[in-house]
Amino acid sequence: xxxxxxxxxxxxxxxxxKSWLRHGDNRRIKVAALAKRxxxxxxxxxxxxxxxxxxxxxxxxxxxCALDLPTQEHRRLVTARDALQRRRSATESGALRVPAAREHxxxxxxxADPGPLTGRSAEIVALDRVLAxxxxxxxxxxxxxxxxTALAVHWGHRVAEQFPGxxxxxxxLGYAQHxxxxxAEVLASFLRGLGLADTDIPAGAEERAARFRSALAGRRVxxxxxxxxxxGQVRPLLPGSRDCFAVVTSRGDLPALQLRxxxxxxxxxxLVQRDGVDLLRMHLIGREKPHREAVLALAERCAGLPLxxxxxxxxxxxxxxxxxxxxxxxxxxxxxxxxxxxxxxxxRSVFSWSERSLEPSTGEAFRLFGVHPAREVDAFSAAALxxxxxxxxxxxxxxxxxxxxxxxxxxxxxxxxxLLREYAGEQAEATIAEPxxxxxxxxxxxxxxxxxAKAIEVLHPPxxxxxxxxxxxxxxxxxxxTAEAKSWMDAEWQNLLAAVSFSVRDGWPSHTVRxxxxxxxxxxxxxxxxxxxVIHEHAVAASRLIGDRRAEGTALHHMGMASTRLGxxxxxxxxxxHAIVVCREAGDRYAEAGALNHLGILYExxxxxxxxxxxxxxxxxxxxxxxxxxxxxxxxxxxxxxxGRLGEHEQAMRDCVAAVAIHEELGDPxxxxxxxxxxxxxxxxxxxxxEAFELYDRALTQAREVDAVSVETEVxxxxxxxxxxxxxxxxxxxxxxxxxxxxxxxxxxYEEAHALDGLARAHTSAADHAPAEHxxxxxxxxxxxxxxxxxxxVP
Numbered sequence: 001x002x003x004x005x006x007x008x009x010x011x012x013x014x015x016x017x018k019s020w021l022r023h024g025d026n027r028r029i030k031v032a033a034l035a036k037r038x039x040x041x042x043x044x045x046x047x048x049x050x051x052x053x054x055x056x057x058x059x060x061x062x063x064x065c066a067l068d069l070p071t072q073e074h075r076r077l078v079t080a081r082d083a084l085q086r087r088r089s090a091t092e093s094g095a096l097r098v099p100a101a102r103e104h105x106x107x108x109x110x111x112a113d114p115g116p117l118t119g120r121s122a123e124i125v126a127l128d129r130v131l132a133x134x135x136x137x138x139x140x141x142x143x144x145x146x147x148x149t150a151l152a153v154h155w156g157h158r159v160a161e162q163f164p165g166x167x168x169x170x171x172x173l174g175y176a177q178h179x180x181x182x183x184a185e186v187l188a189s190f191l192r193g194l195g196l197a198d199t200d201i202p203a204g205a206e207e208r209a210a211r212f213r214s215a216l217a218g219r220r221v222x223x224x225x226x227x228x229x230x231x232g233q234v235r236p237l238l239p240g241s242r243d244c245f246a247v248v249t250s251r252g253d254l255p256a257l258q259l260r261x262x263x264x265x266x267x268x269x270x271l272v273q274r275d276g277v278d279l280l281r282m283h284l285i286g287r288e289k290p291h292r293e294a295v296l297a298l299a300e301r302c303a304g305l306p307l308x309x310x311x312x313x314x315x316x317x318x319x320x321x322x323x324x325x326x327x328x329x330x331x332x333x334x335x336x337x338x339x340x341x342x343x344x345x346x347x348r349s350v351f352s353w354s355e356r357s358l359e360p361s362t363g364e365a366f367r368l369f370g371v372h373p374a375r376e377v378d379a380f381s382a383a384a385l386x387x388x389x390x391x392x393x394x395x396x397x398x399x400x401x402x403x404x405x406x407x408x409x410x411x412x413x414x415x416x417x418x419l420l421r422e423y424a425g426e427q428a429e430a431t432i433a434e435p436x437x438x439x440x441x442x443x444x445x446x447x448x449x450x451x452x453a454k455a456i457e458v459l460h461p462p463x464x465x466x467x468x469x470x471x472x473x474x475x476x477x478x479x480x481x482t483a484e485a486k487s488w489m490d491a492e493w494q495n496l497l498a499a500v501s502f503s504v505r506d507g508w509p510s511h512t513v514r515x516x517x518x519x520x521x522x523x524x525x526x527x528x529x530x531x532x533x534v535i536h537e538h539a540v541a542a543s544r545l546i547g548d549r550r551a552e553g554t555a556l557h558h559m560g561m562a563s564t565r566l567g568x569x570x571x572x573x574x575x576x577x578h579a580i581v582v583c584r585e586a587g588d589r590y591a592e593a594g595a596l597n598h599l600g601i602l603y604e605x606x607x608x609x610x611x612x613x614x615x616x617x618x619x620x621x622x623x624x625x626x627x628x629x630x631x632x633x634x635x636x637x638x639x640x641x642x643x644g645r646l647g648e649h650e651q652a653m654r655d656c657v658a659a660v661a662i663h664e665e666l667g668d669p670x671x672x673x674x675x676x677x678x679x680x681x682x683x684x685x686x687x688x689x690x691e692a693f694e695l696y697d698r699a700l701t702q703a704r705e706v707d708a709v710s711v712e713t714e715v716x717x718x719x720x721x722x723x724x725x726x727x728x729x730x731x732x733x734x735x736x737x738x739x740x741x742x743x744x745x746x747x748x749x750y751e752e753a754h755a756l757d758g759l760a761r762a763h764t765s766a767a768d769h770a771p772a773e774h775x776x777x778x779x780x781x782x783x784x785x786x787x788x789x790x791x792x793x794v795p
Contacts, residue, residue, distance in 0.1 A: 010084055011052045011338060011734070016077065018049045020067045029066070031771065036218065038062050049737075054084055055729060096530050105195035106354035107166040109192065110224060111409065113157040114150040118306070119275025123266055127155050127247070130264045131162075137238065137246045137261065141253040142268030144175065144419040145307035148249040151268065154223050156247065163245070165219035167194055170237070174229030175251060175418055183236040187212050188530055190223075190237070200744070201530060202570060205236055213240035221246060227418065231256035261436050270304025283313030284324075287613075294324035301328070309405045311354045319357075351423045354403055365396045366405055367432055368440050369416055370424025373502030374495040376413045384447030385440050390475045413491070416519055438507075445511040446472035448499050451479065451488065452518040458485035460521045470514050489522060493531075500535050504542040512542035513551045520558055550591065553583035557595040567749045567786040572602055593622040600638055604645075605750050605788065612642040630671070633662035637675040644682040652682045670708035673699040677715040684722045692722050713742040713751050718760045724765060732762035753782035 021034075035045040038059055047057040048063070055063065060081050064074045100356060109362070117124075123140075130138045140148045153169075160167055161254055170186045173179075184205035191201050191208065194215045202208050220243045228234045228250040234257055234671040238246050248254065248263065259261045271279065275300035278402040284295075298316075302308035352661055355363055365386050369377070372385055383393035396412050400406040406414040416424070428437060453466045464728045496519060523532035539555035556579035563572035583592035600615030616639045623631035640656035643649075656679035663671040680695035696719050703712040720735035724774035739755035756779035763772035782788075 013054070013077065013081060013084065014049050017063065017067075020064075020069060020073075021049070023067075026067050031774070034063075036065060037066055054081065068496065098251075105193065106164075107167075107168050107193035107221075108160075109169040109193060110156045110160070110167045111153050111169065113339070114154055117147065117150060117154055119271045120147070120151055120268075123151060123268060124158070126266050128159075130266070131245055133375040134242055135240050135262070136244070137257070137263035137265045138266055139250065139257055139263040140247065140249045140266050140268060141251065143270070143305070144251055145305040145417070146268045146270055147306040148268055150306065152226060152247045152249050156222055157222050160222065163220050163222040164588070165216070165221040165244075166193075167222040167224065169224045169226065170227045171226045171529065172233055173418065174227045174233060175422075180229050180233060183233055184208055186237055191215060192438055197744075200749070203566065209236040212237075216241055218243075222247070225249070228254065230254070235261075263505065270621055271306065271309070273299055276302065276304050276309055278361050279309050280313050283310060284316060290606055294328050297328035298324065307404070307419070308351075311351070314402060314404045315354050315357055351420065354405060355427065358403070359397070362396050362399050364432065366400055367424050367428035368437070369373050369400075369406070370421050370426070371428050371437050372441055372444050373498045373506075374444070375498060376415045376495060378410055378413050378477075380451070380475055382414075383446060384472075384474050385444040387440065387443055419457050429728050442508065442511075443472070443474070445499060445503055445508055445515070447474045448492070448496055449511065449514045449518055450474055451476050451492075452496065452515070454479045455485040455520060456521050457491050458482060459489070466514070466552060494789060495533060497534070500538050504538045504545070509542035509545040513546070513548065513555070516542075516555060516558075522564070524558075529562045529565040533559060533566065536562060549582055549586035550588045553586050553588050554591045556582055557591055557598065560595065560602075561598050564598065564605070565748070569605065569787050573599070576602060589622050590626060590628070590631075591627070593619040593626070593635075596622075597631070597635055597638065600642070604638070604642055605786075607788070609642045609645040613639060613646065616642065629662050630666060630668070633659045633666070633671060633675070636662070637671070637678055640682060641678040644678070644685050647685075649682055649686050656682060669702040669705045670711055672714065673701075673703035673708055673711045676702065677711065677718055679719050680715075680722070684718065684725060687725075689722055689726045693719070696722070709742060710748060710751075713739055713748060713755075716742060717751065717755050717758060718757070720762065723760070729762055729765040732758070733766060736762050749782055749786060750788070753779050753786065753788065756782070774781060 028459045031045060048059075060078060064077060070345055101387065127138055140152055143149050148740070156167055156169075166781040168190050170181070170189060172181045172183075172186065173745045184206075187205065188201050188524060189209035190212055194212075196211070196215065200211075202211055216239045218241075221239065223237065223239060223244060223246040225234055225246060225248045228248055229255050230252065232252075234248050234250075234254070238261065246263075248257065253265060253267065254263065258265055270276075273296065277295050280295055280299055298312055299309065302312055312327075316324060319327065355366060358366060365382075368385055372382060375383070377397070379390055379394040379678055382397055383390050386393055386396065388396075397406060401414060405420060406416055409415045449466075450471045453471060454476060459482060477488055478544065479488060485614070496515065500512055500515050500519075503509065503515065516535050519535055520532075523529065523535065536555045536559040540552055540559060543549075543551035543555055548664035556575055560576035560579055561570045563569075563575060576595055579595040580592060580599065583589075583595055596615045597621035600612040600619070603609070603615065605613035616635050620632065620639070623629075623635055636655045640659065643652035643655065656675055660672060660673040660679065663675055676695050676699035680692040680699065683689075683695065696715055699715045700712060703709075703715065716735050716739035720732045720739060722734055723729075723731035736755055736759040740752060740759055743749075743755050744753035756775045760772045760776035760779060763775060
């Protein structure tokens with residue numbers, strides 16, 4: 001039996017787990033195989049063994065079973081783990097804290113269940129059979145408004161418990177008014193839902209599809225792909241494992257998808273008359289018993305489409321005093337000329353009838369909802385679009401939802417069926433003057449700029465640099481606290497991205513530039529580097545359209561930063577150099593200094609420290625001239641690091657000490673931590689290990705105060721290097737394992753590669769050659785992927 005000493009911290013538990021892993025026959029167990037058996041990544045398993053992450057109880061139980069522990073030891077360790085969990089809020093002695101891992105995310109992305117469906121029992125049975133037979137893909141096809149999405153979502157909720165790996169959902173907007181969604185964008189969204197950071201998401205569509213299939217390996221996940229235009233839009237989104245199941249909906253029958261990879265077709269026809277009548281009767285509860293002939297006439301005019309039937313029932317419920325026979329006659333008579341004899345034609349006439357029954361102001365609102373870029377609206381964005389007060393906007397939203405012309409996506413948010421959006425847009429173009437339509441969209445974009453600026457001001461003081469004349473007088477949601485601002489930003493993120501794309505494409509380039517400025521800080525302080533790249537690419541195009549060279553230089557600068565963080569270093573170098581040229585030509589010294597600073601950071605990552613120093617030295621006088629102390633301190637921090645690598649230790653120390661002093665005066669803990677960490681590195685390079693550890697401790701305290709995870713990751717790596725230099729292999733292993741885990745959480749591939757390199761050297765120092773070789777190979781792959789100087793081969 002191993003030493004049964006009390007387990008005080010997660011590190012103690014991890015140490016005992018490692019001892020059992022090295023005990024007896026367990027020495028033959030490969031970490032990769034063990035991680036696969038536990039359904040966790042190798043980095044997560046290393047975090048458990050290092051004690052930087054406490055394993056969930058069910059994972060620990062599986063791990064102890066895999067290691068074949070005696071019953072008494074198994075029970076003791078499980079009990080100890082539960083006690084540690086209860087004391088989680090207390091400070092853990094000797095443990096290196098890293099943020100909670102994102103590896104165990106179980107996506108639950110299905111929209112709300114529409115409830116029981118009328119007349120679809122045969123199709124539900126067919127889907128059950130396809131799932132039971134292990135076909136892997138079902139393709140639901142049928143005309144617009146026939147209820148494909150409702151069936152897919154309802155059935156998905158019905159079988160969700162059979163998919164412990166979760167449910168992914170994407171609307172491909174294949175028949176929407178604007179562009180269909182790019183499969184590459186959807187893949188990025190899926191990978192985020194499965195727990196990957198943006199920097200772990202490859203750039204190309206094929207690479208993303210491969211990563212998606214890998215992420216689903218060993219997991220049982222339901223994937224619902226809604227509103228596909230063609231098989232080409234769908235194929236990259238399909239799981240590779242038969243443990244998963246995909247449901248695809250489309251107006252076409254997708255024959256190419258049925259041939260390869262072999263989707264089972266399930267066709268949805270309009271409801272037969274009996275089912276249409278039943279649906280109408282179900283929604284007409286509260287009226288006097290309607291005449292059968294009137295209900296039959298209404299059902300016939302709706303062409304058996306559930307969407308149209310619900311709209312008609314909603315309208316009938318508002319006219320309780322009018323006989324249904326009159327409503328049926330009104331629809332059949334006045335709108336007969338709109339019926340072209342096809343389901344889409346019939347449903348268009350239903351839309352027209354329902355629209356004409358609205359109050360004039362509500363009808364105009366319905367039409368305006370067809371011209372804006374947002375996928376969802378709430379009362380605040382609706383008030384801006386409609387140019388009305390908040391209570392009037394809320395009333396309009398409720399009226400349109402009650403008429404089934406909008407759908408509630410949550411308690412306070414509303415979306416529109418793509419067929420309704422198409423119809424509303426057609427009617428807006430035909431009945432609302434172009435200046436009025438443009439004014440409405442302008443108000444909505446002004447709202448996003450203003451609300452976004454307020455949210456960023458709360459989340460990231462001092463916030464985005466927004467010109468005063470960009471801000472509009474609009475009603476704003478509560479954005480006083482960090483929680484309120486973050487909730488708004490998360491809820492509106494996809495709308496904001498859609499607004500950026502729409503504005504540059506459809507004639508609002510000035511708003512593209514403004515939105516990019518608002519969103520810049522949010523993308524800098526998160527792992528949304530892929531979104532940042534798209535935003536600033538649009539901003540570059542928009543700034544060129546309006547001839548704003550200063551805005552172009554700033555957008556290029558931030559494009560380069562996003563490319564650097566995504567590991568696209570060759571692209572980043574080219575873009576940042578171009579940004580510097582544009583900023584100089586525009587006379588924007590502030591942006592020029594920023595671009596020079598980030599080009600220096602890029603050179604550091606490439607190991608070109610002399611070039612980095614040249615960039616920083618060029619930028620530093622600009623920051624001093626502009627009286628920009630934060631920029632001066634950041635440049636001195638970076639100069640200290642680069643000069644330390646060049647052996648200029650005395651000057652490096654002076655730079656770092658000056659940077660710490662300025663940052664302390666400004667009261668910026670995250671920047672203080674970065675400067676202290678770099679100063680510690682200089683001490684390490686000069687052999688002053690005790691002083692280096694003292695600085696690292698101060699740096700980690702400052703970084704953790706503001707959750708500056710990227711700085712913490714870097715400092716943890718410095719701790720590992722110093723332990724190695726001091727001959728402490730155990731301390732180095734613990735620090736590098738923590739750095740690897742943290743780098744994967746933040747998605748920083750550069751830091752991950754260097755942390756893995758350090759981990760390989762620490763294992764070698766401890767004579768653990770197999771894990772050393774494995775860590776080195778992982779590091780080498782990333783170094784080569786990023787085009788970085790390669791890691792040193794482990795002997």
